[in-house]
Amino acid sequence: xxxxxxxxxxxxxxxxxxxxxxxxxxxxxxxxxxxxxxxxxxxxxxxxxxxxxxxxxxxxxxxxxxxxxxxxxxxxxxxxxxxxxxxxxxxxxxxxxxxxxxxxxxxxxxxxxxxxxxxxxxxxxxxxxxxxxxxxxxxxxxxxxxxxxxxxxxxxxxxxxxxxxxxxxxxxxxxxxxxxxxxxxxxxxxxxxxxxxxxxxxxxxxxxxxxxxxxxxxxxxxxxxxxxxxxxxxxxxxxxxxxxxxxxxxxxxxxxxxxxx
Amino acid sequence: xxxxxxxxxxxxxxxxxxxxxxxxxxxxxxxxxxxxxxxxxxxxxxxxxxxxxxxxxxxxxxxxxxxxxxxxxxxxxxxxxxxxxxxxxxxxxxxxxxxxxxxxxxxxxxxxxxxxxxxxxxxxxxxxxxxxxxxxxxxxxx
Numbered sequence: 001x002x003x004x005x006x007x008x009x010x011x012x013x014x015x016x017x018x019x020x021x022x023x024x025x026x027x028x029x030x031x032x033x034x035x036x037x038x039x040x041x042x043x044x045x046x047x048x049x050x051x052x053x054x055x056x057x058x059x060x061x062x063x064x065x066x067x068x069x070x071x072x073x074x075x076x077x078x079x080x081x082x083x084x085x086x087x088x089x090x091x092x093x094x095x096x097x098x099x100x101x102x103x104x105x106x107x108x109x110x111x112x113x114x115x116x117x118x119x120x121x122x123x124x125x126x127x128x129x130x131x132x133x134x135x136x137x138x139x140x141x142x143x144x145x146x147x148x149x150x151x152x153x154x155x156x157x158x159x160x161x162x163x164x165x166x167x168x169x170x171x172x173x174x175x176x177x178x179x180x181x182x183x184x185x186x187x188x189x190x191x192x193x194x195x196x197x198x199x200x201x202x203x204x205x206x207x208x209x210x211x212x213x214x215x216x217x218x219x220x221x222x223x224x225x226x227x228x229x230x231x232x233x234x235x236x237x238x239x240x241x242x243x244x245x246x247x248x249x250x251x252x253x254x255x256x257x258x259x260x261x
Numbered sequence: 262x263x264x265x266x267x268x269x270x271x272x273x274x275x276x277x278x279x280x281x282x283x284x285x286x287x288x289x290x291x292x293x294x295x296x297x298x299x300x301x302x303x304x305x306x307x308x309x310x311x312x313x314x315x316x317x318x319x320x321x322x323x324x325x326x327x328x329x330x331x332x333x334x335x336x337x338x339x340x341x342x343x344x345x346x347x348x349x350x351x352x353x354x355x356x357x358x359x360x361x362x363x364x365x366x367x368x369x370x371x372x373x374x375x376x377x378x379x380x381x382x383x384x385x386x387x388x389x390x391x392x393x394x395x396x397x398x399x400x401x402x403x
Contacts, residue, residue, distance in 0.1 A: 207318045208325075210348060222364060229371050236341055244329035248341040251348045254364070 012066045013104055013151055015059045016144060017111055021118040024048060028125045042129055049126050049137055056140040063147060074158065078165075080204035085168055087209065088175020092202050094166055101159040108152040115145045177211050180239065180246035184213075187238035191231060193218035195257035200250070212251045219256040228254065264302060268295035268373055268384045275370055285366035286353035292373035293350035299376065300324060300339050321347060335380030342372040 027048045031041040077097060084091035119141050126134040181200050188194045198214035221227045232252075240247045271291035274284055301308050301315055304323060308315040324343045327336055349369040353361050377384050 208321050210344060212348065225364075225367050225371075228364065228368070232368075240329075240341075247329065248344060249325060251345045254368075 010066065011070055012063050012147070013107055015062050015066055016148060016151070017107055019052070019055055019059060019144065021052075021114065024052065024118065024122055028121055031125055045125060046129055046133070049122060049133060052122075053133070053137050053140055056137075056144060060140070060143060060147075076207055077204070078161065079207055080209050081162075081165055081169075084202055084204065084209050085165065085173060086175055087211070088173045088178030089200060089202060089211075090169035090171065090173060091165075091204065091209075093204070094162065094169060098159060098162045098166065101155050101162060104155040105152055105159060108148045108155065112145060112148045112152060115141060115148070176245065177249055179243065180249050181211075181213070183239045183242055183246050184235065184250055184252075187235040188215060190238070191235060193221045193227075193231070198253075210251060211249065212253055214253045214255050216255050216257040222254055222256050264295045264299035265377060265382050265384045267291050267298065268377055271295060271370055271373065272384065275366060282361055285363055286361045288366040289346075289349045289353035289361070289369035292369040293346040296339060296343065296346055296373050296376050299380070299382075300336070300343070303333070303336055303339075303380075317347060333380075335376060335382075338376045338379035342376055345369075346372050 027041075027044050031038075031045045033041075081091040081094060081097075119138060122141070123134050123138045126137060177200070185197050188197050194215060194217050196216035198216070201212045201214075203210040203212065217228075217231070221231060236247050268291070271288050274291065275288045277284075297317070297320065298308065300320060304320075306315050313319075321343060324336070324340050327340050329337050329340060332340065346369055349365055349372075352359070352365070353369075374384065
């Protein structure tokens with residue numbers, strides 16, 4: 001849980017929403033009670049708002065670097081998805097990405113909606129105690145509002161882009177990897193000792209997707225260096241004769257066929 | 262050090278592997294890097310001086326985009342095997358939860374050897390002594 005929280009803080013939205021503005025409701029309310037211990041309440045408000053100003057200052061310093069890192073990661077993810085689609089395959093985990101972007105929109109919208117209420121609560125109270133601090137906190141909270149708005153617009157745009165890509169990634173896609181897989185499947189099916197051809201797995205962790213498929217073969221072939229080597233070369237040759245561009249764009253993982261002799 | 266020396270080192274490791282999984286992993290690692298450096302060399306890139314242009318993804322993409330009809334035999338063979346070697350190296354270096362087998366090491370080594378052999382580069386398991394390399398280089402210069 002702690003690891004997850006620190007991971008959330010490593011994103012611009014995580015840093016922004018770590019400013020828990022609801023903490024100030026009680027402190028300000030106590031200060032506004034006429035019969036309260038005024039001096040102690042004043043001191044608590046000033047301390048809390050100075051602390052908030054410091055926290056916002058730290059977050060504002062962190063945001064540019066966090067945003068840059070986040071944009072790099074998102075751009076890499078989108079590149080991988082676009083490449084997979086142009087290779088003829090529906091990219092995995094695309095709906096998870098849409099969920100993530102939708103959540104970003106929700107949390108920034110919530111922050112944005114909540115912010116004016118907090119400004120109207122905190123600033124007039126602080127104005128009575130320290131006008132400079134009141135001006136500072138108003139400016140700082142205004143800055144967080146502008147960042148939240150920018151992030152919301154960005155994630156609305158990202159969610160729309162992902163929806164467009166989802167509409168493109170249908171089963172009827174065509175592309176070089178899909179065609180290569182069909183040729184390799186044909187070659188493996190025609191090879192003695194091959195028992196099962198696994199589906200295509202897409203690894204999007206790097207900028208260029210990696211396509212891999214598990215091939216279940218007779219364990220006797222797997223244990224024989226020469227036979228496995230010959231099998232791999234024969235399959236590549238088969239594909240090369242039919243479409244030279246298809247060779248080598250899919251990686252095969254050989255596994256022993258379960259229950260085979 | 263030349264790419265073929267890295268491959269000789271991989272072969273020598275393989276021949277002396279015993280039953281050590283660490284050794285299998287080291288073989289796949291060295292086999293990949295031998296091909297990676299050979300390919301960079303063929304593409305006229307120095308991975309140290311042209312660091313950003315030699316990122317693994319970039320080299321994978323350049324190899325994938327080669328026209329098999331026009332590429333030299335060595336690069337055509339590299340195109341066949343580069344992703345397989347890269348994946349085996351990634352598993353060897355990072356996937357410590359799953360066993361890396363003798364077969365995995367053999368596959369990496371054979372794929373790498375095929376690339377070198379297609380380029381007419383003979384690789385022996387013996388490690389060439391540094392003095393011999395220096396003499397050879399002097400001959401090349403003169």
